[in-house]
Amino acid sequence: MEYKDTLLMPKTDFPMRGNLPKREPDMQQKWEEMNIYQKVQERTKGRPFFILHDGPPYANGDIHMGHALNKILKDFIVRYKSMAGFCSPYVPGWDTHGLPIETALTKNKKVNRKEMSVAEFRKLCEEYAWEQIDRQREQFKRLGVRGDWDNPYVTLKPEYEAQQIKVFGEMAKKGYIYKGLKPVYWSPSSESALAEAEIEYYDKKSPSIYVAFPVKDGKGVLNSDEQIVIWTTTPWTMPANLGISVHPDLEYSVVAANNGKYVIASELLESVAKAVEWETYEVIRTVKGAELDRVVAKHPLYDRDSLVMLGEHVTTDAGTGCVHTAPGHGEDDFIVGQKYGLDVLCPVDEKGYMTKEAGEFAGLFYDEANKPITQKLEEAGALLKLTFITHSYPHDWRTKKPTIFRATAQWFASIKDFRDDLLKAVQETEWVPAWGETRLYNMVRDRGDWCISRQRAWGVPIPVFYGEDGEAIITDETIEHVSNLFREHGSNVWFEREAKELLPEGFTHPSSPNGLFTKETDIMDVWFDSGSSHQAVLEERDDLQRPADLYLEGSDQYRGWFNSSLSTSVAVTGKAPYKGVLSHGFALDGEGRKMSKSLGNVVVPAKVMDQLGADILRLWVASVDYQADVRVSDNILKQVAEVYRKIRNTFRFLLGNLSDFNPETDAVAYTELRDVDRYMLVKLNKLIAKVRKSYDTYDFAAIYHAVNNFCTIDLSAFYLDFAKDVLYIESANNEERRSIQTVLYETLVSLTKLVSPILSHTADEVWSHIPNVKEESVQLVDMPEARELENAEQLEKKWDAFMELRDDVLKALETARNEKVIGKSLTAKLVLYPNAETKALLDSIQENVKQLFIVSDLEIAGNAAEAPEDAQKFGRTAIVVEKAEGETCERCWVVTPTVGQDKDHPTLCPRCADVVKNHYAN
Numbered sequence: 001m002e003y004k005d006t007l008l009m010p011k012t013d014f015p016m017r018g019n020l021p022k023r024e025p026d027m028q029q030k031w032e033e034m035n036i037y038q039k040v041q042e043r044t045k046g047r048p049f050f051i052l053h054d055g056p057p058y059a060n061g062d063i064h065m066g067h068a069l070n071k072i073l074k075d076f077i078v079r080y081k082s083m084a085g086f087c088s089p090y091v092p093g094w095d096t097h098g099l100p101i102e103t104a105l106t107k108n109k110k111v112n113r114k115e116m117s118v119a120e121f122r123k124l125c126e127e128y129a130w131e132q133i134d135r136q137r138e139q140f141k142r143l144g145v146r147g148d149w150d151n152p153y154v155t156l157k158p159e160y161e162a163q164q165i166k167v168f169g170e171m172a173k174k175g176y177i178y179k180g181l182k183p184v185y186w187s188p189s190s191e192s193a194l195a196e197a198e199i200e201y202y203d204k205k206s207p208s209i210y211v212a213f214p215v216k217d218g219k220g221v222l223n224s225d226e227q228i229v230i231w232t233t234t235p236w237t238m239p240a241n242l243g244i245s246v247h248p249d250l251e252y253s254v255v256a257a258n259n260g261k262y263v264i265a266s267e268l269l270e271s272v273a274k275a276v277e278w279e280t281y282e283v284i285r286t287v288k289g290a291e292l293d294r295v296v297a298k299h300p301l302y303d304r305d306s307l308v309m310l311g312e313h314v315t316t317d318a319g320t321g322c323v324h325t326a327p328g329h330g331e332d333d334f335i336v337g338q339k340y341g342l343d344v345l346c347p348v349d350e351k352g353y354m355t356k357e358a359g360e361f362a363g364l365f366y367d368e369a370n371k372p373i374t375q376k377l378e379e380a381g382a383l384l385k386l387t388f389i390t391h392s393y394p395h396d397w398r399t400k401k402p403t404i405f406r407a408t409a410q411w412f413a414s415i416k417d418f419r420d421d422l423l424k425a426v427q428e429t430e431w432v433p434a435w436g437e438t439r440l441y442n443m444v445r446d447r448g449d450w451c452i453s454r455q456r457a458w459g460v461p462i463p464v465f466y467g468e469d470g471e472a473i474i475t476d477e478t479i480e481h482v483s484n485l486f487r488e489h490g491s492n493v494w495f496e497r498e499a500k501e502l503l504p505e506g507f508t509h510p511s512s513p514n515g516l517f518t519k520e521t522d523i524m525d526v527w528f529d530s531g532s533s534h535q536a537v538l539e540e541r542d543d544l545q546r547p548a549d550l551y552l553e554g555s556d557q558y559r560g561w562f563n564s565s566l567s568t569s570v571a572v573t574g575k576a577p578y579k580g581v582l583s584h585g586f587a588l589d590g591e592g593r594k595m596s597k598s599l600g601n602v603v604v605p606a607k608v609m610d611q612l613g614a615d616i617l618r619l620w621v622a623s624v625d626y627q628a629d630v631r632v633s634d635n636i637l638k639q640v641a642e643v644y645r646k647i648r649n650t651f652r653f654l655l656g657n658l659s660d661f662n663p664e665t666d667a668v669a670y671t672e673l674r675d676v677d678r679y680m681l682v683k684l685n686k687l688i689a690k691v692r693k694s695y696d697t698y699d700f701a702a703i704y705h706a707v708n709n710f711c712t713i714d715l716s717a718f719y720l721d722f723a724k725d726v727l728y729i730e731s732a733n734n735e736e737r738r739s740i741q742t743v744l745y746e747t748l749v750s751l752t753k754l755v756s757p758i759l760s761h762t763a764d765e766v767w768s769h770i771p772n773v774k775e776e777s778v779q780l781v782d783m784p785e786a787r788e789l790e791n792a793e794q795l796e797k798k799w800d801a802f803m804e805l806r807d808d809v810l811k812a813l814e815t816a817r818n819e820k821v822i823g824k825s826l827t828a829k830l831v832l833y834p835n836a837e838t839k840a841l842l843d844s845i846q847e848n849v850k851q852l853f854i855v856s857d858l859e860i861a862g863n864a865a866e867a868p869e870d871a872q873k874f875g876r877t878a879i880v881v882e883k884a885e886g887e888t889c890e891r892c893w894v895v896t897p898t899v900g901q902d903k904d905h906p907t908l909c910p911r912c913a914d915v916v917k918n919h920y921a922n
Contacts, residue, residue, distance in 0.1 A: 010656025020613020162487035169479030188352025265321020300382035459523030467511025531564030534577030590633025
């Protein structure tokens with residue numbers, strides 16, 4: 001007889017190998033066929049909403065690891081909320097306007113813009129954007145992200161653009177929109193104005209010059225043989241100099257040095273003297289900054305004045321305390337210049353070339369003008385020192401090339417007019433991590449007005465008309481009409497029709513007595529596009545609501561989408577568009593470096609999914625502290641894959657040992673379970689409570705560790721380990737076996753639900769193998785609730801103490817194994833010498849203790865004081881490990897003298913002989 005055939009070994013079709021790269025696409029196809037997104041929405045209809053509003057990724061190129069991190073985090077939350085009492089629709093979106101698409105067409109697709117109209121070019125941009133959306137959509141779906149993929153929001157859709165126009169109109173109506181000439185970040189490489197959110201800082205080498213301006217009219221404070229010293233790192237702005245700013249409260253010294261007399265802030269005198277290499281100098285006298293007001297200096301290169309002005313922006317952090325002021329090239333310069341009635345001189349064109357206003361430097365690219373300007377200053381005897389410094393400098397975030405400040409006529413949203421409301425909205429929002437509040441609060445507090453116009457083709461037009469006298473026309477009537485036109489035809493209609501055709505029929509305006517109108521040709525900042533999504537998506541769609549419960553994006557969006565959305569929403573509704581904001585860090589390589597093609601350290605999501613599967617990527621996202629920057633590499637992913645393997649094997653073991661279990665007929669009531677089985681249910685319910693709380697607080701790493709520990713420590717290393725002796729050996733309906741199976745079933749169902757938001761494919765695969773579940777997908781059930789179990793606290797205390805004793809036993813067995821006293825633990829006999837407390841614990845346990853320790857024999861010989869010399873001593877007991885006496889049972893592997901007592905089955909122990917007899921009797 002083959003006794004192994006009488007064992008109840010695990011049976012399941014659930015495969016040991018995940019084979020995720022092949023199996024996941026099949027599962028996603030199944031989800032699509034069953035329309036799982038719609039089924040979840042129907043199941044949760046009528047529940048309270050939880051709206052996570054998707055921040056739109058830019059529709060250009062394949063998704064990178066940052067995209068994967070972002071979308072997977074969102075999917076965790078939406079899937080969980082849908083299983084936790086909420087209706088949580090997820091509408092993905094795309095940002096589609098802006099320079100990168102224009103560049104991609106002209107560079108990659110070799111489109112010649114000059115050979116076509118703006119409208120024709122924009123149609124090509126739109127086609128390209130849709131191609132990118134389709135490409136990215138498939139990649140996001142491959143991550144296992146569940147959403148309304150057939151009906152996403154897209155910033156180029158007519159209905160979106162129509163709502164965006166309404167946001168602009170509402171802001172204009174409240175007086176927040178104006179056109180003004182002032183310096184803005186200007187990108188010569190993009191030939192467009194930029195917002196602060198489009199600026200990145202990189203190191204740049206710049207000339208550092210100290211220049212002396214001769215005093216022309218000292219107003220009785222300075223003499224005509226004295227010179228005011230300025231410092232700048234942008235010599236190219238010298239042709240635009242119209243003034244010098246000093247701080248009213250600073251003290252300034254008139255210094256004799258190097259055969260000249262110079263005016264410098266007293267605090268900076270020592271550092272300036274060192275920089276310009278004055279070996280000796282003498283302070284002749286000092287004056288207060290306020291006394292220098294309206295002193296007139298002479299520009300060293302042009303026959304014009306440079307007015308001394310008082311400015312609070314002047315600091316002693318660097319330089320001379322006398323600040324070179326060019327109102328056309330700096331915000332502070334512009335403000336102080338306006339106060340003193342200076343012109344706004346900007347001798348640099350949109351491509352970054354000096355204009356005729358720069359005199360002999362006309363035609364030079366601004367950066368190339370630095371050298372000839374410096375040489376001219378030296379020839380004029382005005383250059384005190386030239387060196388070079390490397391400093392952090394603003395760059396265009398798209399082209400990665402330096403920007404300049406340049407005064408141009410632009411459209412602005414006036415932040416100052418509703419700044420207090422913005423700050424209040426920030427304080428009323430829940431921020432995770434908490435420092436997000438401080439970060440955005442400070443940004444809003446310190447930011448200037450928002451430049452919302454761009455000199456490009458591919459974007460939403462600024463819906464402004466001009467009368468014959470140049471007056472800007474924005475009325476409720478024109479806004480409503482343009483919004484309706486865009487909803488019907490899309491924004492391209494703005495470029496396809498003349499101004500008159502875009503206005504309401506019969507429209508008249510006092511500024512155009514002859515009925516002649518022109519239209520604005522600038523487009524809106526892309527941040528105005530995405531920042532209007534609260535109106536164009538949350539308000540537009542019936543299946544969503546405003547404000548959203550949560551915005552979740554990378555930490556770069558404090559200056560981007562979080563900021564622009566807040567500005568437009570507060571301007572229009574008086575409230576933030578979100579109740580909560582959660583941010584994540586950036587994805588770095590395994591050594592914490594930024595990923596770049598040149599370093600060869602880029603980890604591509606598609607490649608990871610082809611090799612390991614999306615669930616490994618999802619489990620990695622759950623494992624990291626995503627609120628900071630996160631690391632990912634092949635080695636890190638391999639470690640995550642190992643954890644996945646342990647979790648999968650746990651599911652497989654549970655399934656395998658439930659093949660003959662029907663929960664409706666075989667389950668054992670809680671009160672009838674053995675103590676150790678109840679203890680495992682206490683552990684399970686603690687896990688449920690912890691995981692539910694961690695989902696609620698977006699602490700996915702805590703879930704990862706809790707589930708991993710439960711599978712490896714509580715289940716695999718303890719419960720499932722000793723349970724094999726019951727599950728495999730006893731007869732099918734044995735009470736102890738059914739007791740364990742009851743716990744295994746509840747554990748399996750609960751664990752599958754708990755990990756479903758994270759391991760979305762694997763959980764659905766497990767669910768399809770669980771006996772007696774009615775729903776076709778785990779996505780169509782609710783999360784388990786933690787149960788209040790009878791005597792849970794006492795049970796846990798008792799069995800935790802047993803687990804500590806078991807740890808000592810395992811150490812003793814390991815030592816004996818190393819000393820070759822025993823082989824496997826079933827070849828051992830334990831002789832325990834416990835203290836009184838441990839003796840009482842062992843006496844209270846009704847279960848088979850030697851079975852719990854997985855040994856063949858157990859003797860409690862006496863107290864710790866009676867232990868022999870060779871006993872291994874532990875705090876609660878002394879332990880002697882001996883070789884168990886007797887023969888090894890051929891069926892259960894227990895070593896016992898009772899093997900052979902049954903003559904029909906001479907190689908079995910009595911327990912196995914009985915089971916075998918009953919097995920064949922039935």
